[in-house]
Amino acid sequence: QKEVEQNSGPLSVPEGAIASLNCTYSDRVSQSFFWYRQYSGKSPELIMSIYSNGDKEDGRFTAQLNKASQYVSLLIRDSQPSDSATYLCAVKGGAQKLVFGQGTRLTINP
Amino acid sequence: DTGVSQDPRHKITKRGQNVTFRCDPISEHNRLYWYRQTLGQGPEFLTYFQNEAQLEKSRLLSDRFSAERPKGSFSTLEIQRTEQGDSAMYLCASSFAGQHEKLFFGSGTQLSVL
Numbered sequence: 001q002k003e004v005e006q007n008s009g010p011l012s013v014p015e016g017a018i019a020s021l022n023c024t025y026s027d028r029v030s031q032s033f034f035w036y037r038q039y040s041g042k043s044p045e046l047i048m049s050i051y052s053n054g055d056k057e058d059g060r061f062t063a064q065l066n067k068a069s070q071y072v073s074l075l076i077r078d079s080q081p082s083d084s085a086t087y088l089c090a091v092k093g094g095a096q097k098l099v100f101g102q103g104t105r106l107t108i109n110p
Numbered sequence: 111d112t113g114v115s116q117d118p119r120h121k122i123t124k125r126g127q128n129v130t131f132r133c134d135p136i137s138e139h140n141r142l143y144w145y146r147q148t149l150g151q152g153p154e155f156l157t158y159f160q161n162e163a164q165l166e167k168s169r170l171l172s173d174r175f176s177a178e179r180p181k182g183s184f185s186t187l188e189i190q191r192t193e194q195g196d197s198a199m200y201l202c203a204s205s206f207a208g209q210h211e212k213l214f215f216g217s218g219t220q221l222s223v224l
Contacts, residue, residue: 004152006152008150031209032210032211034212034213036215042217043199043201043215043216043217043218044153044201044215045215046212046213046214049210049212051210088152088153090152090213092211095166096158096165096166097143097155097158097166098143098155098213099155100145100152100153100154101152102150102151102152103150103151103152
Protein backbone atom coordinates (compact mmCIF):
# COMPACT_ATOMS: atom_id res chain seq x y z
CA GLN A 1 0.00 0.00 0.00
CA LYS A 2 1.31 3.41 -0.97
CA GLU A 3 1.74 5.89 1.87
CA VAL A 4 -0.30 8.56 0.08
CA GLU A 5 -2.77 7.66 -2.64
CA GLN A 6 -4.53 9.84 -5.16
CA ASN A 7 -6.54 9.12 -8.26
CA SER A 8 -4.21 10.11 -11.10
CA GLY A 9 -7.10 11.30 -13.25
CA PRO A 10 -7.39 13.07 -15.52
CA LEU A 11 -10.31 14.83 -13.86
CA SER A 12 -12.29 17.03 -16.21
CA VAL A 13 -14.59 19.74 -14.80
CA PRO A 14 -16.55 22.46 -16.63
CA GLU A 15 -15.64 26.06 -15.93
CA GLY A 16 -17.56 27.47 -12.97
CA ALA A 17 -18.22 24.07 -11.40
CA ILE A 18 -16.73 22.59 -8.22
CA ALA A 19 -13.66 20.39 -8.60
CA SER A 20 -13.21 17.75 -5.91
CA LEU A 21 -9.83 16.11 -5.36
CA ASN A 22 -9.30 13.26 -2.93
CA CYS A 23 -6.39 11.70 -1.09
CA THR A 24 -5.95 8.87 1.41
CA TYR A 25 -2.94 8.15 3.60
CA SER A 26 -1.71 5.15 5.54
CA ASP A 27 0.28 6.57 8.48
CA ARG A 28 -2.18 7.02 11.36
CA VAL A 29 0.15 9.33 13.27
CA SER A 30 0.24 11.86 10.41
CA GLN A 31 -0.12 15.39 11.70
CA SER A 32 0.21 17.78 8.77
CA PHE A 33 -1.48 17.73 5.40
CA PHE A 34 -0.83 19.85 2.35
CA TRP A 35 -2.07 20.47 -1.15
CA TYR A 36 0.38 21.62 -3.80
CA ARG A 37 -0.45 22.78 -7.32
CA GLN A 38 1.99 21.98 -10.10
CA TYR A 39 1.74 23.40 -13.60
CA SER A 40 3.34 21.44 -16.40
CA GLY A 41 7.12 21.88 -16.34
CA LYS A 42 7.04 23.89 -13.12
CA SER A 43 7.75 23.09 -9.49
CA PRO A 44 5.08 22.42 -6.83
CA GLU A 45 3.45 25.47 -5.26
CA LEU A 46 1.88 25.27 -1.79
CA ILE A 47 -1.77 26.27 -1.88
CA MET A 48 -3.33 24.81 1.29
CA SER A 49 -2.33 23.31 4.61
CA ILE A 50 -4.57 21.66 7.20
CA TYR A 51 -3.72 20.19 10.59
CA SER A 52 -6.99 19.41 12.40
CA ASN A 53 -10.21 17.63 11.49
CA GLY A 54 -12.81 19.63 9.62
CA ASP A 55 -12.76 22.22 6.87
CA LYS A 56 -10.34 25.04 6.15
CA GLU A 57 -11.29 27.66 3.58
CA ASP A 58 -9.03 30.05 1.68
CA GLY A 59 -10.69 31.94 -1.13
CA ARG A 60 -12.04 29.47 -3.67
CA PHE A 61 -10.18 26.58 -2.02
CA THR A 62 -11.45 24.39 0.82
CA ALA A 63 -9.38 21.63 2.38
CA GLN A 64 -11.15 18.91 4.34
CA LEU A 65 -9.53 16.50 6.78
CA ASN A 66 -10.93 13.36 8.40
CA LYS A 67 -8.22 11.67 10.47
CA ALA A 68 -10.47 8.77 11.50
CA SER A 69 -10.95 7.85 7.84
CA GLN A 70 -7.38 8.92 6.92
CA TYR A 71 -8.80 11.09 4.18
CA VAL A 72 -7.98 14.56 2.87
CA SER A 73 -9.76 16.42 0.12
CA LEU A 74 -9.52 19.69 -1.76
CA LEU A 75 -12.51 21.51 -3.21
CA ILE A 76 -12.08 24.23 -5.79
CA ARG A 77 -15.16 26.39 -6.22
CA ASP A 78 -15.97 28.38 -9.36
CA SER A 79 -13.26 26.51 -11.29
CA GLN A 80 -11.28 28.56 -13.79
CA PRO A 81 -9.19 27.41 -16.77
CA SER A 82 -6.14 28.67 -14.85
CA ASP A 83 -6.84 25.99 -12.22
CA SER A 84 -5.88 23.33 -14.79
CA ALA A 85 -2.83 21.68 -13.26
CA THR A 86 -1.70 18.63 -11.32
CA TYR A 87 -2.66 18.71 -7.66
CA LEU A 88 -0.36 16.92 -5.24
CA CYS A 89 -1.45 15.74 -1.82
CA ALA A 90 1.38 15.64 0.73
CA VAL A 91 1.41 14.22 4.24
CA LYS A 92 3.88 14.59 7.08
CA GLY A 93 3.74 11.59 9.36
CA GLY A 94 5.88 10.23 12.13
CA ALA A 95 9.04 10.81 10.12
CA GLN A 96 10.04 14.37 9.34
CA LYS A 97 9.86 14.05 5.58
CA LEU A 98 6.88 15.09 3.51
CA VAL A 99 5.43 12.19 1.49
CA PHE A 100 3.64 12.99 -1.76
CA GLY A 101 0.93 11.22 -3.69
CA GLN A 102 1.34 10.77 -7.43
CA GLY A 103 -0.92 13.74 -8.13
CA THR A 104 -4.29 14.23 -9.84
CA ARG A 105 -4.31 15.97 -13.20
CA LEU A 106 -7.20 18.45 -13.34
CA THR A 107 -8.53 20.01 -16.53
CA ILE A 108 -11.07 22.85 -16.45
CA ASN A 109 -13.04 23.04 -19.68
CA PRO A 110 -14.20 26.52 -20.80
CA ASP B 111 14.40 37.27 -5.01
CA THR B 112 13.79 35.65 -1.64
CA GLY B 113 12.62 32.24 -2.86
CA VAL B 114 14.50 28.95 -3.17
CA SER B 115 17.04 29.13 -5.97
CA GLN B 116 18.38 26.15 -7.92
CA ASP B 117 21.17 26.00 -10.45
CA PRO B 118 21.36 24.94 -13.22
CA ARG B 119 17.79 24.83 -14.54
CA HIS B 120 18.69 22.20 -17.09
CA LYS B 121 21.55 19.74 -17.36
CA ILE B 122 22.26 17.34 -20.20
CA THR B 123 25.02 14.83 -19.62
CA LYS B 124 26.35 11.61 -21.02
CA ARG B 125 26.01 8.35 -19.14
CA GLY B 126 28.90 7.80 -16.77
CA GLN B 127 29.61 11.48 -16.15
CA ASN B 128 29.31 13.17 -12.75
CA VAL B 129 26.93 16.06 -12.20
CA THR B 130 26.45 18.51 -9.34
CA PHE B 131 23.44 20.67 -8.58
CA ARG B 132 23.21 23.61 -6.22
CA CYS B 133 20.36 24.85 -4.05
CA ASP B 134 20.14 28.14 -2.15
CA PRO B 135 17.28 28.03 0.37
CA ILE B 136 15.19 30.86 1.74
CA SER B 137 17.63 32.63 4.04
CA GLU B 138 15.84 32.22 7.35
CA HIS B 139 15.02 28.52 6.77
CA ASN B 140 17.05 25.93 8.68
CA ARG B 141 15.83 22.81 6.85
CA LEU B 142 16.64 21.87 3.29
CA TYR B 143 15.20 18.93 1.37
CA TRP B 144 16.06 17.23 -1.91
CA TYR B 145 13.37 15.44 -3.90
CA ARG B 146 13.34 13.77 -7.30
CA GLN B 147 10.34 13.75 -9.64
CA THR B 148 9.74 11.79 -12.81
CA LEU B 149 6.94 12.35 -15.30
CA GLY B 150 3.52 11.45 -13.97
CA GLN B 151 4.75 10.84 -10.43
CA GLY B 152 4.82 12.88 -7.26
CA PRO B 153 8.10 14.10 -5.79
CA GLU B 154 10.14 11.33 -4.14
CA PHE B 155 12.12 12.14 -1.01
CA LEU B 156 15.91 11.83 -1.29
CA THR B 157 17.43 13.47 1.78
CA TYR B 158 17.16 16.41 4.13
CA PHE B 159 19.33 18.61 6.32
CA GLN B 160 18.71 20.58 9.45
CA ASN B 161 21.35 23.28 9.46
CA GLU B 162 24.49 21.45 8.33
CA ALA B 163 23.48 18.01 9.63
CA GLN B 164 22.11 15.44 7.19
CA LEU B 165 19.32 13.86 9.23
CA GLU B 166 17.78 11.37 6.84
CA LYS B 167 18.62 9.75 3.54
CA SER B 168 16.21 7.61 1.55
CA ARG B 169 16.99 3.88 1.76
CA LEU B 170 16.27 3.71 -1.96
CA LEU B 171 19.00 6.20 -2.75
CA SER B 172 22.00 4.77 -4.53
CA ASP B 173 25.51 5.28 -3.11
CA ARG B 174 26.22 7.26 -6.27
CA PHE B 175 24.20 10.11 -4.78
CA SER B 176 25.68 12.40 -2.17
CA ALA B 177 24.52 15.67 -0.72
CA GLU B 178 26.21 18.29 1.41
CA ARG B 179 25.26 21.45 3.23
CA PRO B 180 28.63 22.51 4.60
CA LYS B 181 27.76 25.76 6.36
CA GLY B 182 24.07 25.24 6.89
CA SER B 183 23.23 27.55 4.00
CA PHE B 184 23.38 26.33 0.38
CA SER B 185 23.43 22.64 -0.49
CA THR B 186 24.87 20.58 -3.33
CA LEU B 187 23.63 17.26 -4.71
CA GLU B 188 26.15 15.21 -6.65
CA ILE B 189 25.40 12.19 -8.79
CA GLN B 190 28.41 10.11 -9.77
CA ARG B 191 28.56 7.83 -12.81
CA THR B 192 25.15 8.93 -14.05
CA GLU B 193 22.76 6.39 -15.57
CA GLN B 194 19.82 6.95 -17.90
CA GLY B 195 17.49 6.11 -15.01
CA ASP B 196 18.75 9.19 -13.18
CA SER B 197 16.96 11.40 -15.69
CA ALA B 198 14.41 13.37 -13.66
CA MET B 199 13.57 16.76 -12.18
CA TYR B 200 15.60 17.33 -9.01
CA LEU B 201 13.74 19.58 -6.63
CA CYS B 202 15.06 21.42 -3.62
CA ALA B 203 12.78 22.72 -0.88
CA SER B 204 13.41 24.65 2.30
CA SER B 205 11.47 25.19 5.49
CA PHE B 206 11.65 26.40 9.06
CA ALA B 207 11.45 23.48 11.46
CA GLY B 208 8.41 23.58 13.69
CA GLN B 209 5.07 22.01 14.45
CA HIS B 210 3.49 23.38 11.30
CA GLU B 211 6.49 23.16 9.01
CA LYS B 212 5.78 24.13 5.38
CA LEU B 213 8.05 23.28 2.47
CA PHE B 214 8.67 25.76 -0.34
CA PHE B 215 10.18 24.48 -3.55
CA GLY B 216 12.69 25.90 -5.98
CA SER B 217 12.24 25.75 -9.75
CA GLY B 218 14.12 22.47 -9.97
CA THR B 219 16.95 21.14 -12.12
CA GLN B 220 15.91 19.00 -15.07
CA LEU B 221 18.53 16.30 -15.67
CA SER B 222 18.72 14.40 -18.92
CA VAL B 223 21.22 11.54 -19.15
CA LEU B 224 21.94 10.45 -22.72
